Amino acid sequence: MILNRPWTKRHHQDHRQVMALRWLTGTGLEIGALHKPTPLPEDASVAYVDYKTRTENEKAYPELAGETIVETHHVGDGFSLDFIAAGSQDFVIANHALEHSPDPWGTLETWWAKLRPGGVLYVTVPAADKCFDRGRPISGLREIWRAHRNFVRMDREAMIAETARRLREFITISDANIRQDNNLPPGDPVGQEIFIKARIDDLGTRLQAARNGGELFAAHIAAINRIYDIHYFTFSPVSFxxxxxxxxxxxxxxxxxxxxxxxGEVIMILRKAGGGGLFRRA
Incomplete structure (x- = not known):
């Protein structure tokens, strides 16, 4: 229940490096590091995964011209990691990625499958009440499991209904907070509804053409994320x-x-069984 307590001065310190030093060693992956790679101990090496090359990221984010963007070692989808062999990694790092997945449970399973016995999954999510998601309901375990079941059952109608609800929630609450925080005018409700309908219609078309769970997931990425990268799910420290x-x-x-x-974020370390306890550091 400590996670339920108010945020203290200690919680405002950046603990990413401390957690990495304590739990990571060997060879692994980091998904979407961009200009903020996780600091690693000397006995750990990492390959960076992104759907853009470093050059493409530099062009896509001119506001980061003064920052060093990491080299992309694997160009591809960090959610599927279909170019990475199962059981080949000592660790996988995913900071602020899971909330962008339409199926968080299934995404955790994908990352988990890439780990060797004793491997570590290092996952960070934003706390909803500390970011622009404030005011949105927290996604409970039952909701996350229901979304995963929709993918397993290939229930396209349920996916469309739930994604439409989450997209509308993000636009009406999260986007409104972003606008307010940046002194921008409120969004146009009519234009927002037109946008939502266009995205959901596109998703529906793509879902009908999908033949398996991977293609269902890819349909969401193409129709939603690549156009308007929403947080499908929200987390609190306790829900995470x-x-x-x-x-x-x-x-x-x-x-x-x-x-x-x-x-404003929560770092969680999940460790796979086996491996002889090699990752625990003093």
Missing amino acids: QTLGIAFCALHRGRLADIRKSGG
């Missing part, structure tokens, strides 16, 4: 912990560590 405990209970792992960090 609950997700981690439930996931590990079904996948032979344990929630090894969890910590509030940076004044």
Whole structure:
């Protein structure tokens, strides 16, 4: 229940490096690091995954001209990692990625499958009440599991209904907060509804053509994320912990560590069974 307590001065410190030093070693991946790669210990090496090359990212983000964007070692979808062999990684890092997945449970399973025995999944999400998602309901475990079941069952109608609801929620609450925080005028409700309909119509067309779960997921990325990169799901420190405990209970792992960090994010370490305890550091 410590995670339920108010954020303190300690929680506003950046704990990413501390958590990496404690839990990461060997070779692994980091998804979407861009200009903020996770600082690693000397005995760890990482390959960066992004759907753009470094040159493409530099062109796409001119506001980061003064920053160093990491080299992309694997160009591809960080959610599917279909270019990475199963059981080949000592760790996978995903900071502020899981909330962008239409199927967080399935995404955790994908990342988990890439780990060797004893491997570590290092996942960070924004706390909803500390970012532009404030005011949105927190996504409970039941909702996350229902979304995963829709993918497993290939229930296209349920996917369309739930994605439309989440897209509308993001636009009416999260986008409104972004506009307010940046002193921008409110969005046009009519234009927003037209946009939502266009995105959901496109998603529906893509879903009908999809032949498996991977293509259903890719349909969401093409119709929604690549156009308007929403947070499908929202987390609190406690809800994130609950997700981690439930996931590990079904996948032979344990929630090894969890910590509030940076004044607005939660870092969670999930460790796969096996490996002889090589990752725990003093």
